[in-house]
Amino acid sequence: MKSKNNTLKIVVVTVLVVLTCAYLLPIYVMVTNSLKTLPEIQQRTYLAFPLKPQIQNYSTALFGSREFLIPMKRPIINSTIITLVVTLLAAFFGGLGGYYLSRTRGAFVRFIFILVGIALYLPYQAVIIPLTTITAKSGLANSHFGLILSYLIINLPLSSVLMGTFFLGIPRELEEAAEVDGANKVQIFFRVVTPISLPAYASVAIIIFTQVWNEFFIALTLSTPKTQTAQVAMAMTQGSTISPYNLQMAASLLTVAVPLLIFLFLGRYFIRGILAGALKG
Amino acid sequence: MISAQAQKRKRREASVVEFLVFTLPLLVFLIVLYGTLLWNVYVSMANWVSTAADYTFRGLKWYGYLFSQGRFWVDVQNNLKWLILGVVPTTVLAIFLAYLLELAPFPGVESYVRTLILYPVAMSFVVTGTIWSWLYQPERGVFNTMLRSLGIHSPLTYTNDPATATYWLILIFVWQYLGFAVIIIQSSFRTAELQEMIEAATVDGASKIRILYSVILPNIRSGLMVLVSLLLINSLKVFDIVWIVTRTGPGIATDVLATNMIVTAYDQRLASAGAAIGVIIFLIAFILVIPYTIYALRKWFE
Numbered sequence: 001m002k003s004k005n006n007t008l009k010i011v012v013v014t015v016l017v018v019l020t021c022a023y024l025l026p027i028y029v030m031v032t033n034s035l036k037t038l039p040e041i042q043q044r045t046y047l048a049f050p051l052k053p054q055i056q057n058y059s060t061a062l063f064g065s066r067e068f069l070i071p072m073k074r075p076i077i078n079s080t081i082i083t084l085v086v087t088l089l090a091a092f093f094g095g096l097g098g099y100y101l102s103r104t105r106g107a108f109v110r111f112i113f114i115l116v117g118i119a120l121y122l123p124y125q126a127v128i129i130p131l132t133t134i135t136a137k138s139g140l141a142n143s144h145f146g147l148i149l150s151y152l153i154i155n156l157p158l159s160s161v162l163m164g165t166f167f168l169g170i171p172r173e174l175e176e177a178a179e180v181d182g183a184n185k186v187q188i189f190f191r192v193v194t195p196i197s198l199p200a201y202a203s204v205a206i207i208i209f210t211q212v213w214n215e216f217f218i219a220l221t222l223s224t225p226k227t228q229t230a231q232v233a234m235a236m237t238q239g240s241t242i243s244p245y246n247l248q249m250a251a252s253l254l255t256v257a258v259p260l261l262i263f264l265f266l267g268r269y270f271i272r273g274i275l276a277g278a279l280k281g
Numbered sequence: 282m283i284s285a286q287a288q289k290r291k292r293r294e295a296s297v298v299e300f301l302v303f304t305l306p307l308l309v310f311l312i313v314l315y316g317t318l319l320w321n322v323y324v325s326m327a328n329w330v331s332t333a334a335d336y337t338f339r340g341l342k343w344y345g346y347l348f349s350q351g352r353f354w355v356d357v358q359n360n361l362k363w364l365i366l367g368v369v370p371t372t373v374l375a376i377f378l379a380y381l382l383e384l385a386p387f388p389g390v391e392s393y394v395r396t397l398i399l400y401p402v403a404m405s406f407v408v409t410g411t412i413w414s415w416l417y418q419p420e421r422g423v424f425n426t427m428l429r430s431l432g433i434h435s436p437l438t439y440t441n442d443p444a445t446a447t448y449w450l451i452l453i454f455v456w457q458y459l460g461f462a463v464i465i466i467q468s469s470f471r472t473a474e475l476q477e478m479i480e481a482a483t484v485d486g487a488s489k490i491r492i493l494y495s496v497i498l499p500n501i502r503s504g505l506m507v508l509v510s511l512l513l514i515n516s517l518k519v520f521d522i523v524w525i526v527t528r529t530g531p532g533i534a535t536d537v538l539a540t541n542m543i544v545t546a547y548d549q550r551l552a553s554a555g556a557a558i559g560v561i562i563f564l565i566a567f568i569l570v571i572p573y574t575i576y577a578l579r580k581w582f583e
Contacts, residue, residue, distance in 0.1 A: 008384060008489075011381065012381060012384075012385050012387070012390070015378070015381060016390070016393075016394070019394060019397060019398060020397065022456065023397045023398055023400070023401070023456075024397075025416070025423065026409065026412045026413065026416065027400075029412055029415055029416065029423055030408075030412050033415070045421070045423075045426045046415060046421065046422070046423050046426065047423060047426060047427070093306035093307060093310075094307075096302065096303045096304070096306060096307070097303060097304055097306065097307030099303060100300070100303035100304050100307075101581070102581065105582065109582075110578065110582060112304070112307075112308070112311070113577075113578060113581065113582075114574065114578065115311055115315065116307075116311065117570070117573070117574035117577055117578070118567060118570065118574065119311065119314055119315075120570070121511075121514040121515075121518075121566060121570055122314070122318075122563070122566065123517065123518050123539070123559070123562045123563055123566050124518070125518075125520075125538070125539050125542045125543075125558065125559040125562045125563075126318055126321055126559040126560060126562060126563035126566075127314065127317040127318055127321055127559070128321075128542075128546075128559065129320075129321055129324055129546060129552055129555060129556050129559065130316075130317035130320040130321050130324070131317060133334070134317070152310060153310050153313050153314050153317070154314070156306070156307060156310045156311075157307075157310075157311070157314070160307055161577070164581070168581065184295060184299060185296075185299045185303070186298075186299055186302050186303075189303075210402075210403055213405070214404070214405035214406070214407075215405075216405065216406065216407050216520070216521045216524070217520050217521070217539070217543075220524075220543075221543070221547065231405050231407045234405075234407050234408060234411070235407050235524070235525060237411075248411065249412075252408045252411055252412065255405065255407070255408050256403070256404045256405065256408050259403040259404065259405075260400065260403050260404065262403065263399070263400055263402070263403035264396075264400075267395075267396065267399070270399075270402075270403070271395075271399070271464055274402070274461060274464055274465070275464065275465065275468050277511070278465045278468070278504070278507045278508065278511065279507055279576070279577055279580055280465075280468050280469075280504075
């Protein structure tokens with residue numbers, strides 16, 4: 001028995017060491033190299049610790065310079081606007097739709113649910129040409145609304161299912177009591193269900209926020225110079241040989257900062273959102 | 282009699298209003314979504330080959346064109362590699378890790394590991410791809426530097442080698458999704474029934490590996506099915522990693538359907554052929570997501 005426990009301990013420790021290396025290495029490379037000077041990166045190994053941390057790299061990556069022609073400030077503002085609007089609307093509409101799906105029975109609701117289920121993980125490639133045409137023809141491509149609309153279309157089924165999964169887990173007694181008191185479904189939803197579902201809204205908002213912030217395919221195809229998102233700008237620093245490596249890593253850090261901070265501080269909601277996507281409310 | 286009828290009508294009107302309040306936004310966006318999907322199917326059967334739209338019906342002409350292209354079959358092979366190697370190792374590793382966390386004899390290990398391996402879920406493939414391409418560089422990259430310091434002159438060129446490039450890209454995907462998979466597996470372990478069965482088996486003196494095979498795995502089937510579905514869909518949709526790290530290269534060695542779609546529709550301006558690739562990806566996704574949807578339906582309506 002004792003030796004068996006020791007084997008387990010050895011396995012656990014080995015796994016911990018391997019995982020720690022595998023998951024900290026990329027972050028280490030990003031952070032340390034974002035703090036170096038360009039000659040330092042070129043002359044020493046990528047693994048070396050920065051000689052003197054170049055904090056100003058972040059402001060150069062944010063505002064641009066003669067060497068760095070892709071300032072991240074505008075793209076980060078664009079991403080923030082687009083992502084916040086999509087998140088708020090998707091959570092609100094998703095709450096309404098998800099509540100209906102979780103509380104109504106019958107063939108019609110099943111039909112809507114199947115449509116939502118297929119749309120949940122729809123590959124964006126299957127709708128991108130019409131989306132490009134719509135946003136170009138309507139002139140939405142030149143404002144944030146083109147991307148906002150496209151993301152809403154694609155994320156509303158997801159937010160509805162996530163919210164619905166949470167609503168399924170709420171005991172019905174409160175709603176039944178309100179119904180006896182003569183409240184209609186809309187009143188019940190806003191006065192009884194919504195206040196106790198705020199954590200669920202937080203989870204869904206975090207999932208949608210992260211997904212939209214990190215989305216690349218639609219952003220690459222639909223964004224114009226005016227509406228370019230952080231991911232698209234980031235991809236340009238990666239693609240071009242003119243962008244200095246240290247600033248490329250600084251731009252990476254700026255791009256992941258927002259969702260990463262959300263994850264670190266609100267991780268519990270994040271995990272609950274993931275589990276709702278796996279249909280575990 | 283009349284008043285009862287009027288009351289009935291009133292109630293019906295109220296329920297119509299309720300129905301609209303709750304579902305109107307969802308229905309409108311669903312209609313737009315399926316409208317664009319059908320529109321795309323029509324484009325794939327039209328003859329749109331330049332910047333100007335051309336909706337002349339051409340049947341399956343552009344599907345035939347795709348099937349005659351060598352590139353399409355490279356994509357199919359690569360997508361198959363993604364579907365198998367993006368899903369199987371991730372799931373197996375996740376089961377192993379989740380079980381190890383259940384058994385872990387040290388306190389605090391679980392929350393440490395969760396944070397450690399889950400943070401990539403919050404990051405975009407654009408950024409992780411950028412960082413990993415630093416790890417992979419043959420000359421100065423982090424991996425080969427580390428191997429050199431161990432005295433090994435590494436022959437590996439990672440994503441620069443056409444024969445193995447796709448596998449190195451898939452490794453990034455596995456790295457990024459492992460935490461996600463562990464979370465889902467862990468939650469399927471934690472049902473009261475399963476915990477009781479594990480306890481009973483432990484009392485009976487079954488070994489830990491035996492318990493995993495005979496007690497846990499058969500009882501987390503639905504959780505596994507959901508996880509595998511989600512991983513399949515995400516590895517089918519893969520675009521960002523390929524676009525960022527290798528830009529489909531060397532040559533077209535790492536091309537997948539999603540990247541070919543962009544190249545065909547936007548670089549070569551063959552919108553109809555691009556739309557056809559979109560339809561093909563959708564059909565595969567549709568088939569892959571069927572078990573998930575059926576399971577969800579059962580879970581919701583029974």
